[in-house]
Amino acid sequence: MAVGMRENLERLQEHERRLTPQRKAVLRAFLELSQEHPTADEIYRAAKNHCATLGLATVYRTLDLFVQLGIIQKVPSVDGIARYEVNSLSHSHFLCLKCGRTYELEEEGVNLPVPQRLSTSGFEILKCSLVVVGFCPSCRRSI
Amino acid sequence: MAVGMRENLERLQEHERRLTPQRKAVLRAFLELSQEHPTADEIYRAAKNHCATLGLATVYRTLDLFVQLGIIQKVPSVDGIARYEVNSLSHSHFLCLKCGRTYELEEEGVNLPVPQRLSTSGFEILKCSLVVVGFCPSCRRSI
DNA sequence: GTGATTGCAAAGGTTTTGCAGTAAC
DNA sequence: GTTACTGCAAAACCTTTGCAATCAC
Numbered sequence: 001m002a003v004g005m006r007e008n009l010e011r012l013q014e015h016e017r018r019l020t021p022q023r024k025a026v027l028r029a030f031l032e033l034s035q036e037h038p039t040a041d042e043i044y045r046a047a048k049n050h051c052a053t054l055g056l057a058t059v060y061r062t063l064d065l066f067v068q069l070g071i072i073q074k075v076p077s078v079d080g081i082a083r084y085e086v087n088s089l090s091h092s093h094f095l096c097l098k099c100g101r102t103y104e105l106e107e108e109g110v111n112l113p114v115p116q117r118l119s120t121s122g123f124e125i126l127k128c129s130l131v132v133v134g135f136c137p138s139c140r141r142s143i
Numbered sequence: 144m145a146v147g148m149r150e151n152l153e154r155l156q157e158h159e160r161r162l163t164p165q166r167k168a169v170l171r172a173f174l175e176l177s178q179e180h181p182t183a184d185e186i187y188r189a190a191k192n193h194c195a196t197l198g199l200a201t202v203y204r205t206l207d208l209f210v211q212l213g214i215i216q217k218v219p220s221v222d223g224i225a226r227y228e229v230n231s232l233s234h235s236h237f238l239c240l241k242c243g244r245t246y247e248l249e250e251e252g253v254n255l256p257v258p259q260r261l262s263t264s265g266f267e268i269l270k271c272s273l274v275v276v277g278f279c280p281s282c283r284r285s286i
Numbered sequence: 287g288t289g290a291t292t293g294c295a296a297a298g299g300t301t302t303t304g305c306a307g308t309a310a311c
Numbered sequence: 312g313t314t315a316c317t318g319c320a321a322a323a324c325c326t327t328t329g330c331a332a333t334c335a336c
Contacts, residue, residue: 078218094266127275130274136266161310184300203302
Protein backbone atom coordinates (compact mmCIF):
# COMPACT_ATOMS: atom_id res chain seq x y z
CA MET A 1 0.00 0.00 0.00
CA ALA A 2 1.25 3.43 -0.89
CA VAL A 3 2.81 5.65 1.72
CA GLY A 4 0.18 7.64 3.55
CA MET A 5 -2.84 5.65 2.41
CA ARG A 6 -3.70 4.09 5.71
CA GLU A 7 -3.34 7.09 7.99
CA ASN A 8 -5.25 9.35 5.62
CA LEU A 9 -8.10 6.88 5.25
CA GLU A 10 -8.26 6.65 9.01
CA ARG A 11 -8.59 10.39 9.14
CA LEU A 12 -11.73 10.07 7.04
CA GLN A 13 -13.27 7.74 9.57
CA GLU A 14 -12.30 9.95 12.48
CA HIS A 15 -14.41 12.65 10.88
CA GLU A 16 -17.35 10.29 10.34
CA ARG A 17 -16.97 10.18 6.59
CA ARG A 18 -17.59 7.02 4.64
CA LEU A 19 -14.80 4.98 3.14
CA THR A 20 -15.98 4.63 -0.44
CA PRO A 21 -14.04 3.07 -3.31
CA GLN A 22 -14.12 6.47 -5.02
CA ARG A 23 -12.39 8.20 -2.13
CA LYS A 24 -9.77 5.47 -1.92
CA ALA A 25 -9.15 5.72 -5.66
CA VAL A 26 -8.75 9.51 -5.53
CA LEU A 27 -6.38 9.34 -2.58
CA ARG A 28 -4.33 6.61 -4.21
CA ALA A 29 -4.10 8.50 -7.51
CA PHE A 30 -3.18 11.68 -5.68
CA LEU A 31 -0.38 9.94 -3.79
CA GLU A 32 0.95 8.49 -7.04
CA LEU A 33 1.05 11.96 -8.60
CA SER A 34 1.74 14.14 -5.59
CA GLN A 35 5.28 14.96 -6.61
CA GLU A 36 3.95 16.64 -9.73
CA HIS A 37 1.32 18.93 -8.19
CA PRO A 38 -1.49 17.32 -10.15
CA THR A 39 -4.63 19.05 -11.38
CA ALA A 40 -8.10 17.68 -10.65
CA ASP A 41 -8.30 16.28 -14.14
CA GLU A 42 -4.95 14.52 -13.89
CA ILE A 43 -6.07 12.95 -10.63
CA TYR A 44 -9.36 11.99 -12.25
CA ARG A 45 -7.70 10.18 -15.13
CA ALA A 46 -5.30 8.32 -12.85
CA ALA A 47 -8.04 7.42 -10.38
CA LYS A 48 -10.17 5.90 -13.13
CA ASN A 49 -7.62 3.09 -13.24
CA HIS A 50 -8.57 2.23 -9.69
CA CYS A 51 -12.31 2.86 -9.94
CA ALA A 52 -13.67 2.73 -13.45
CA THR A 53 -17.08 4.28 -12.75
CA LEU A 54 -15.63 7.38 -11.08
CA GLY A 55 -17.05 10.75 -12.16
CA LEU A 56 -15.19 14.04 -12.37
CA ALA A 57 -17.62 15.79 -10.02
CA THR A 58 -16.81 13.23 -7.37
CA VAL A 59 -13.13 13.98 -7.77
CA TYR A 60 -13.76 17.67 -7.14
CA ARG A 61 -15.96 16.91 -4.14
CA THR A 62 -13.39 14.49 -2.77
CA LEU A 63 -10.49 16.88 -3.22
CA ASP A 64 -12.49 19.61 -1.46
CA LEU A 65 -13.12 17.18 1.37
CA PHE A 66 -9.43 16.27 1.63
CA VAL A 67 -8.56 19.96 1.77
CA GLN A 68 -11.08 20.48 4.56
CA LEU A 69 -9.66 17.55 6.49
CA GLY A 70 -6.14 18.90 6.03
CA ILE A 71 -4.95 15.87 4.06
CA ILE A 72 -4.01 17.91 0.98
CA GLN A 73 -3.73 21.58 0.05
CA LYS A 74 -4.27 23.75 -2.98
CA VAL A 75 -1.15 25.23 -4.51
CA PRO A 76 -1.28 28.93 -5.47
CA SER A 77 -1.30 29.09 -9.24
CA VAL A 78 -1.06 31.69 -11.92
CA ASP A 79 -3.07 30.00 -14.68
CA GLY A 80 -6.42 29.56 -12.97
CA ILE A 81 -6.26 25.77 -12.75
CA ALA A 82 -6.34 24.20 -9.31
CA ARG A 83 -3.36 22.08 -8.35
CA TYR A 84 -2.92 20.06 -5.21
CA GLU A 85 -0.10 18.85 -3.02
CA VAL A 86 0.43 17.04 0.24
CA ASN A 87 -0.26 19.10 3.31
CA SER A 88 2.99 20.54 4.56
CA LEU A 89 3.69 23.63 6.54
CA SER A 90 6.33 25.34 4.48
CA HIS A 91 8.09 24.84 1.21
CA SER A 92 8.72 26.53 -2.06
CA HIS A 93 7.58 26.51 -5.66
CA PHE A 94 8.51 27.79 -9.04
CA LEU A 95 5.51 28.67 -11.25
CA CYS A 96 5.99 28.87 -14.99
CA LEU A 97 4.02 31.73 -16.50
CA LYS A 98 3.75 30.01 -19.85
CA CYS A 99 2.95 26.33 -19.25
CA GLY A 100 1.57 26.73 -15.73
CA ARG A 101 3.69 23.89 -14.39
CA THR A 102 4.77 23.93 -10.76
CA TYR A 103 8.28 22.91 -9.78
CA GLU A 104 9.22 22.00 -6.26
CA LEU A 105 12.20 23.80 -4.72
CA GLU A 106 13.27 21.39 -2.07
CA GLU A 107 16.11 22.89 -0.18
CA GLU A 108 14.98 26.51 -0.15
CA GLY A 109 11.85 26.20 1.93
CA VAL A 110 13.54 25.52 5.18
CA ASN A 111 14.19 28.89 6.75
CA LEU A 112 11.28 31.00 5.64
CA PRO A 113 10.47 34.03 7.76
CA VAL A 114 6.89 33.26 8.87
CA PRO A 115 5.44 36.71 9.44
CA GLN A 116 4.72 37.20 13.13
CA ARG A 117 2.54 40.23 12.53
CA LEU A 118 -0.10 38.14 10.78
CA SER A 119 -0.79 35.73 13.59
CA THR A 120 -1.05 38.54 16.10
CA SER A 121 -3.69 40.34 14.02
CA GLY A 122 -6.31 37.67 13.54
CA PHE A 123 -5.02 35.79 10.50
CA GLU A 124 -4.92 32.00 10.63
CA ILE A 125 -1.80 30.75 8.88
CA LEU A 126 -2.05 27.34 7.27
CA LYS A 127 1.00 27.51 5.10
CA CYS A 128 3.85 29.72 4.19
CA SER A 129 5.83 29.28 1.03
CA LEU A 130 8.28 30.96 -1.25
CA VAL A 131 6.81 31.39 -4.71
CA VAL A 132 9.09 32.15 -7.61
CA VAL A 133 7.41 33.16 -10.86
CA GLY A 134 9.03 33.16 -14.29
CA PHE A 135 9.71 30.89 -17.24
CA CYS A 136 10.93 27.33 -16.96
CA PRO A 137 13.85 26.18 -19.14
CA SER A 138 11.77 24.59 -21.90
CA CYS A 139 9.31 27.49 -22.15
CA ARG A 140 12.10 30.04 -22.03
CA ARG A 141 13.53 28.59 -25.23
CA SER A 142 10.23 28.84 -27.07
CA ILE A 143 9.17 32.39 -26.20
CA MET B 144 -2.01 62.32 -14.17
CA ALA B 145 -1.65 59.27 -12.00
CA VAL B 146 1.75 57.98 -11.00
CA GLY B 147 3.16 55.70 -13.64
CA MET B 148 0.78 56.61 -16.44
CA ARG B 149 3.24 58.40 -18.65
CA GLU B 150 6.15 56.01 -18.50
CA ASN B 151 3.93 52.98 -19.00
CA LEU B 152 2.19 54.51 -21.98
CA GLU B 153 5.58 55.27 -23.46
CA ARG B 154 6.49 51.66 -23.05
CA LEU B 155 3.56 50.81 -25.31
CA GLN B 156 4.93 53.02 -28.05
CA GLU B 157 8.42 51.64 -27.67
CA HIS B 158 6.97 48.26 -28.54
CA GLU B 159 5.06 49.64 -31.54
CA ARG B 160 1.66 49.20 -29.97
CA ARG B 161 -1.07 51.76 -30.49
CA LEU B 162 -2.12 54.20 -27.84
CA THR B 163 -5.88 53.67 -27.78
CA PRO B 164 -8.35 55.23 -25.35
CA GLN B 165 -9.17 51.70 -24.18
CA ARG B 166 -5.58 50.96 -23.20
CA LYS B 167 -5.29 54.29 -21.40
CA ALA B 168 -8.52 53.60 -19.53
CA VAL B 169 -7.40 50.13 -18.45
CA LEU B 170 -4.01 51.38 -17.30
CA ARG B 171 -5.59 54.27 -15.41
CA ALA B 172 -8.14 52.00 -13.72
CA PHE B 173 -5.44 49.51 -12.85
CA LEU B 174 -3.29 52.19 -11.24
CA GLU B 175 -6.27 53.41 -9.20
CA LEU B 176 -6.88 49.89 -7.90
CA SER B 177 -3.38 48.47 -7.86
CA GLN B 178 -3.11 48.48 -4.06
CA GLU B 179 -6.00 46.01 -3.92
CA HIS B 180 -4.79 43.37 -6.40
CA PRO B 181 -7.79 43.86 -8.67
CA THR B 182 -9.42 41.18 -10.80
CA ALA B 183 -10.05 41.71 -14.52
CA ASP B 184 -13.69 42.42 -13.81
CA GLU B 185 -12.90 45.03 -11.17
CA ILE B 186 -10.55 46.74 -13.58
CA TYR B 187 -13.23 46.53 -16.28
CA ARG B 188 -15.85 48.24 -14.14
CA ALA B 189 -13.47 50.99 -13.06
CA ALA B 190 -12.19 51.53 -16.59
CA LYS B 191 -15.72 51.98 -17.92
CA ASN B 192 -15.73 55.31 -16.09
CA HIS B 193 -12.89 56.43 -18.34
CA CYS B 194 -14.06 54.82 -21.58
CA ALA B 195 -17.75 54.04 -21.67
CA THR B 196 -17.72 51.79 -24.73
CA LEU B 197 -15.04 49.47 -23.34
CA GLY B 198 -15.65 45.73 -23.62
CA LEU B 199 -14.55 43.04 -21.20
CA ALA B 200 -12.66 41.11 -23.88
CA THR B 201 -10.55 44.18 -24.54
CA VAL B 202 -9.70 44.37 -20.86
CA TYR B 203 -8.44 40.79 -20.92
CA ARG B 204 -6.44 41.40 -24.09
CA THR B 205 -5.00 44.60 -22.66
CA LEU B 206 -4.03 43.02 -19.36
CA ASP B 207 -2.31 40.18 -21.24
CA LEU B 208 -0.42 42.77 -23.26
CA PHE B 209 0.63 44.66 -20.13
CA VAL B 210 1.88 41.41 -18.62
CA GLN B 211 3.89 40.69 -21.78
CA LEU B 212 5.41 44.16 -21.70
CA GLY B 213 6.29 43.74 -18.03
CA ILE B 214 4.08 46.62 -16.89
CA ILE B 215 1.97 44.46 -14.59
CA GLN B 216 2.05 40.90 -13.26
CA LYS B 217 -0.38 38.20 -12.32
CA VAL B 218 -0.55 37.33 -8.65
CA PRO B 219 -0.56 33.63 -7.76
CA SER B 220 -4.03 32.79 -6.50
CA VAL B 221 -5.79 29.89 -4.94
CA ASP B 222 -9.34 30.54 -6.16
CA GLY B 223 -8.85 30.44 -9.92
CA ILE B 224 -9.56 34.13 -10.51
CA ALA B 225 -6.74 36.18 -12.02
CA ARG B 226 -5.52 39.13 -10.01
CA TYR B 227 -2.97 41.68 -11.07
CA GLU B 228 -0.42 43.94 -9.45
CA VAL B 229 2.32 46.34 -10.40
CA ASN B 230 5.48 44.70 -11.63
CA SER B 231 7.88 44.49 -8.73
CA LEU B 232 10.70 42.11 -8.06
CA SER B 233 9.88 40.82 -4.62
CA HIS B 234 7.20 41.17 -2.06
CA SER B 235 4.76 39.12 -0.09
CA HIS B 236 1.10 38.18 0.03
CA PHE B 237 -1.44 36.59 2.25
CA LEU B 238 -4.11 34.59 0.34
CA CYS B 239 -7.40 33.86 2.04
CA LEU B 240 -8.63 30.37 1.24
CA LYS B 241 -12.24 31.33 1.77
CA CYS B 242 -12.83 34.73 0.15
CA GLY B 243 -9.84 34.64 -2.18
CA ARG B 244 -8.73 38.12 -1.22
CA THR B 245 -5.04 39.01 -1.38
CA TYR B 246 -3.42 41.04 1.37
CA GLU B 247 -0.13 42.79 0.90
CA LEU B 248 2.57 42.13 3.52
CA GLU B 249 4.69 45.19 3.19
CA GLU B 250 7.59 44.86 5.50
CA GLU B 251 8.23 41.15 5.14
CA GLY B 252 9.21 41.02 1.49
CA VAL B 253 12.52 42.68 1.88
CA ASN B 254 14.97 39.93 2.64
CA LEU B 255 13.72 36.99 0.67
CA PRO B 256 16.24 34.33 -0.24
CA VAL B 257 16.08 34.35 -4.05
CA PRO B 258 17.10 30.81 -4.94
CA GLN B 259 20.43 30.83 -6.71
CA ARG B 260 20.07 27.30 -7.95
CA LEU B 261 17.20 28.24 -10.24
CA SER B 262 18.98 30.89 -12.23
CA THR B 263 21.95 28.64 -12.77
CA SER B 264 19.78 25.87 -14.22
CA GLY B 265 17.93 27.64 -16.99
CA PHE B 266 14.99 29.17 -15.18
CA GLU B 267 14.17 32.82 -15.82
CA ILE B 268 13.09 34.46 -12.58
CA LEU B 269 10.65 37.35 -12.92
CA LYS B 270 9.54 37.55 -9.36
CA CYS B 271 10.03 36.00 -6.00
CA SER B 272 7.52 36.34 -3.24
CA LEU B 273 6.52 34.95 0.09
CA VAL B 274 3.00 33.51 -0.08
CA VAL B 275 1.13 32.85 3.12
CA VAL B 276 -2.10 30.88 2.81
CA GLY B 277 -4.82 30.67 5.43
CA PHE B 278 -7.95 32.46 6.62
CA CYS B 279 -8.25 36.21 6.99
CA PRO B 280 -9.76 37.64 10.18
CA SER B 281 -13.29 38.11 8.86
CA CYS B 282 -13.47 34.69 7.19
CA ARG B 283 -11.98 33.00 10.23
CA ARG B 284 -14.90 34.18 12.32
CA SER B 285 -17.47 32.76 9.91
CA ILE B 286 -16.05 29.29 9.30
C1' DG C 287 -33.17 0.87 6.66
C1' DT C 288 -31.17 5.46 6.56
C1' DG C 289 -28.62 9.01 5.15
C1' DA C 290 -24.31 10.09 3.09
C1' DT C 291 -22.36 9.67 -1.32
C1' DT C 292 -22.36 9.00 -6.17
C1' DG C 293 -22.76 9.86 -11.49
C1' DC C 294 -24.82 12.36 -14.75
C1' DA C 295 -26.15 16.42 -16.91
C1' DA C 296 -26.92 21.03 -16.60
C1' DA C 297 -25.54 25.44 -14.87
C1' DG C 298 -22.09 28.65 -13.24
C1' DG C 299 -18.24 31.65 -13.59
C1' DT C 300 -14.02 33.29 -15.80
C1' DT C 301 -11.35 33.70 -19.86
C1' DT C 302 -10.56 33.20 -24.91
C1' DT C 303 -11.67 33.50 -29.76
C1' DG C 304 -13.83 34.68 -34.49
C1' DC C 305 -15.15 38.25 -37.08
C1' DA C 306 -16.84 42.42 -39.13
C1' DG C 307 -16.37 47.21 -38.17
C1' DT C 308 -13.42 51.07 -36.52
C1' DA C 309 -9.73 54.05 -35.61
C1' DA C 310 -4.58 54.92 -34.74
C1' DC C 311 -0.74 55.44 -37.27
C1' DG D 312 -4.79 53.76 -46.84
C1' DT D 313 -3.15 49.99 -43.82
C1' DT D 314 -3.38 47.24 -40.32
C1' DA D 315 -3.74 46.91 -35.46
C1' DC D 316 -7.33 47.13 -32.48
C1' DT D 317 -12.11 46.96 -30.76
C1' DG D 318 -16.86 45.20 -29.30
C1' DC D 319 -19.95 41.76 -29.54
C1' DA D 320 -21.45 37.18 -29.21
C1' DA D 321 -20.28 32.63 -29.05
C1' DA D 322 -17.20 29.18 -27.52
C1' DA D 323 -14.04 27.12 -24.40
C1' DC D 324 -12.66 26.03 -20.12
C1' DC D 325 -12.66 24.60 -15.26
C1' DT D 326 -15.62 23.98 -11.43
C1' DT D 327 -20.03 23.60 -8.89
C1' DT D 328 -24.75 22.12 -8.22
C1' DG D 329 -29.44 19.57 -8.47
C1' DC D 330 -31.29 15.29 -8.34
C1' DA D 331 -32.55 10.50 -8.54
C1' DA D 332 -30.17 6.23 -7.76
C1' DT D 333 -26.92 3.74 -4.96
C1' DC D 334 -24.19 1.95 -1.35
C1' DA D 335 -21.56 2.27 3.29
C1' DC D 336 -22.78 2.05 7.66
